[in-house]
Amino acid sequence: MSAFRRRNAAVVAARHFGPNMTPMVDIVMVILIFFMAGSAFIGPEWFLDVGMAAGTRAAPPEDAPTPSMELPPARMVVRLHAGPGGATVATGLGLEGAPLEALEARVREYVRAGGADRIRLVVEPARNTPYQDVIRVYNLCLTSGAPDVSLAKSREPAP
Structure with missing residues (x-):
């Protein structure tokens, strides 16, 4: 071996x-x-603030703010969709299938009447609305003097 x-x-x-x-x-x-x-x-759940009352007081403090009785701004929805002929039309603010120029005049009318600070404009385009018209309506609402303008998703179901 x-x-x-x-x-x-x-x-x-x-x-x-x-x-x-x-x-x-x-x-x-x-x-x-x-x-x-x-x-x-x-770990963080051990330190949750449960908001328990600390005790009762004989009188409320002098510097306590009084609750506001003011109502929140009204929510006005402006719906955009394609009208006859393919042009974008607006429905809302008392308008039904109106051209965008009429919508601009209506928003200016609300601003002149002094109600612009009490409304919140929500632009809700339909799915087939051209994006250019959505931005145009959003800008005309802002330039007309409406202080609170926002965009919302269309409520119509997806195809």
């Missing part, structure tokens, strides 16, 4: 004994990371 041993797969496998620890270490690390991440979400 030679002084050197034979090295084949059977000999190498016979020298290895015990379970392979690599998969177990991987699983333990994943569980550790899971619990560390979970504890970060649980």
